[in-house]
Amino acid sequence: MKKYRKVIEKFIEGVLFSSSTITSLTVILIIVFLFREGIGLFHSSPIEKNFVISVSKQNPVQQLNANQVKAIFNQDITNWSAVGGANDSIILFTTNDITNYYSEEELGPNLENLPQKLNDFIVANPGAIMYVSGKNLPKGFNGHFIKIKDISVSDFIFGKYWYPTSDPIPSYGIWPMIIGTLLVTLGALLFAIPLGLATAIYMAEVADMRIRNLLKPVVELLAGIPSVVYGFFGLIVIVPLVQQMFNLVVGETVLAGSIVLGIMALPTIITITEDSLRTTPKSLKEASLALGATRWQTLVRVVIPYAKSGISTAIILGIGRAIGETMAVLMVTGNASNIPHSFLVPARTIPATIAAELGEASYGGMHFKALFALGIVLFLFTIIINFTVEFIKNKQRRT
Amino acid sequence: MIKAEAKNINVWYGDFHALKNINMSFNTNSVTALIGPSGCGKSTFLRLFNRMNDLISNFRLEGLITVDEQNLYSKEVKIDELRKSIGMVFQKPNPFPKSIYENVAYGLRVNGINDRRTLDETVERSLRQAALWDEVKDNLKKSAMSISGGQQQRLCIARALAVEPRLILMDEPASALDPISTAKIEELIFELKKSFTILIVTHNLQQAGRISDYTGFFYMGEMIEHDATQKMFLNPSNERTQNYITGRFG
Incomplete structure (x- = not known):
């Protein structure tokens, strides 16, 4: 019998150990996965894999930077003189344009002459800039390849434009999203902190038992509502309200997002603050x-x-809740990826961008990696928040 | 001279009759010990004098409590004003998590007194009265949580003295302390008697015997006997007092 019990104890110990191991490993795995995919964005060319940009070797312009190439393909620049070349208009060329220059007979029934014709084209048109797949180019291709600088971390973080699908060079600048996320979160806190603290103080110190017993479950229920429902509420109630109050063209703004997020952060702030207010010893109050x-x-x-550190923790966890929230914000902030300069314009947050675009991004492509890099930024935000909470807790314990 | 008085006191918590028809008076500059088994009502009685029982929702009082012939429960009395004039020391040392200085100054600050000179003087006077000044005078900015339990309790006494109370209430002030700290507190009480009137609840009969001039014995909500301490301990009139003091129950 005794031996039997020992085996069971060993077994239970093993189950507990493996459960915690699996949990820790999962967390590590998620982080590793996130970083592996996200880091891939950097130190690689922004051009789609295997694609090249080339100009004729006769063209005096042999160097272009990414912005110039973007401007050329957006037809903001139409003459080579604008980038230091001859006064000659720029001919944009992508693979599809080949049929404008050569007949189907010339290309062959299975396009087997395509590589040769591409070469002919670049030789014949000194004013052309060509964006094609490198696989289609013949050996001894007679064009000059334009080298585009790799995406750097600072381009990524401080870049002002997010055009992840633009051809041939997409822009992966997340500055608008960072500002958008921070602004929406800031707005949410401006709204949630006073309201949350007031409610918590009321519940802990002012309200009698009956009212408190009524309020507490209501606040906790607030935490249990799915975020998409908050999104609905925001879309149907807050957005039109904001639009009417400020007489805006669209109501889907930072402000609307802030209000919805503020409501969502309330339960966190209220419960933690209230708990910490309640831990104040009765003897001190007496x-x-x-x-x-x-x-x-x-x-x-x-x-x-006495409850200071608990209150700070509540606020920071409230920030954490707001910064990572996806669905509701996606529904009410309008998702325009420009840098918001006020609370009354649309904005786009990091999590909303990931949620909205991951479905369209091709697996393993640059856009896909850029979204993972966004995930890393978000992850770093929340890590900072968690460390701050730990720091405050430790500081409290020492005094 | 009579400092404080309780006349025909009855207290209920809801249906529970906690104090039954109690009459007691306390002389100026005397120490009165309130003794009795747990739950006998002695703490409730003590807390009548600074109206701390008012914090309990179903508390009900009949009778008259006076200090300096002022009826503490009359309509004109503002509770927080009253509490400023009655010092209280609790069972466990309960300094605020602030500096030593701020702990003593607390009673003045909530009174709206923020003048630096007044505060400095009061803090020093109170700490001296509480026999703590020499130990902390160089560390007034230090957290009150960093000193020993016995020092904390003397700090709490200093805090109560700062507002120059008419009456000092002590609810088992030494029960959480070691013997040496306890001896210091007892010595202090002896000193304080010169300028203050003190009511002290204690479970420690020897302590009551050592420090008090008068002793009141409470049992099941009744005040059984109240007399000079010496008489109470040597020759009590009531048999129950006799039994309690000699340790036959309690």
């Missing part, structure tokens, strides 16, 4: 009251200072 302090003086001078 000491204060016995010295003639009023209930408000006791609250301000004893209870709140």
Whole structure:
């Protein structure tokens, strides 16, 4: 019997150990996966894999940077003189354009002459700039390849444009999303912190037991509502309200996102703040009251200072909740990827971008990797938040 | 001279009759010990004098409590004003998580007194009265949580003294302390008696015997006997007092 029990104990110990191991490994795996995919964006050419940009060897322009190439293909620049070349108009050429220059007979029934004709084209048109797959080029191709600088981390973080699908060179600048995320979060906090703290103080110190027992489940219910429902609520109620109040063309703005996020962050802020206010020892409150302090003086001078670290934790976790929220924000902020300069314009947040675009990005492509890199940025945000919480908790424990 | 008085006191918590028809008076500059088994109502009685029982929702009082012939429960009395004039020391040292200085200054600050000179003077006077000044005078900015339990309790006494109370209430002030700290507190009480009137609840009969001039014995919500401590311990009139003091129950 005794031997039997020992085996069972060993077994349970093993189950517990493997459960925790699996959990930790999963977390590590997710992080590794995120970083492996995301890091791939950097130190690789922004051009789609295997594709090349080339000009004729007779063209005096043999060097172009990414922005110039983008401008040329957007037809913002139409003459070589604008990039230091001869006064000659630029001919844009992609593979599809081949039929404008050569007949189907010349190309052959299975396009077997395509490589040769591409070569002929670049030789014949010194003013052309060609964006084609490198696989289609013949050996001894007579054009000059334009080298495009790799995407750098600073281009990624501080770049102002997010055009992930533009040809031939997409822009992966996430600055608008960073600002958008921070602004929406800031707005949410401006709204949620005063309201949340006031509610928590009311519940912990002012309300009698009956009201508190009614309020507490309501607040907790608020935490349990799926975020997409908040999104609906925002879309149907908040967005039109914002639009009417400020007389805007569209109501889907940073402000609308902030309000919805603020509501979503409330339960976190309220429950943690209330709990920490309640941990203030009764003896301290009594000491204060016995010295003639009023209930408000006791609250301000004893209870709140005692709960300070709990309140900071509540706020930071509220930030964490707001910064990572996806669905509701996606539905109400309008998702315009420009840098928001006020609360009354549309904006786009990091998580909303990932959610909206991951479905369209081809697996393993540059766009896909860029979205993972966005995920890393978001992950770093939340890591910073978690470390801050830990730091505050440790500081509290030491005093 | 009578400092404080309780006349025909009855207290209920809901249906529970916690104190039954109690009459007691306390002389100026005396120490009165309130003794009795747990749950006998002595703490409730103590807390009548700074109206701390008012914090309990179903508390009900009949009778008259006076300090300096002022009825503490009359309509004109503002509770927080009253509490400023009655010092209280609790069972466990409960300094605020602030500096030593701010702990002592607390009673003045909530009174709206922020003048630096007044505060400095009061803090020093109170700490001296509480026999703590020499130990902390160089560390007034230090957190009150960093000093020992016995020092914390003397700090709490200093905090109560800062507002120059008319009456000092102590609810088992030494029960959480080691013997040496306890001895210091007892010595301190002896000193304080010169300028203050003290009511002290204690479970420690020897302590009551050592420090008090008068002793009141409470049992099941009744005040059984109240007399000079010496008489109470040597020659009590009531048999139950006799039994409790000699340790036959309690």
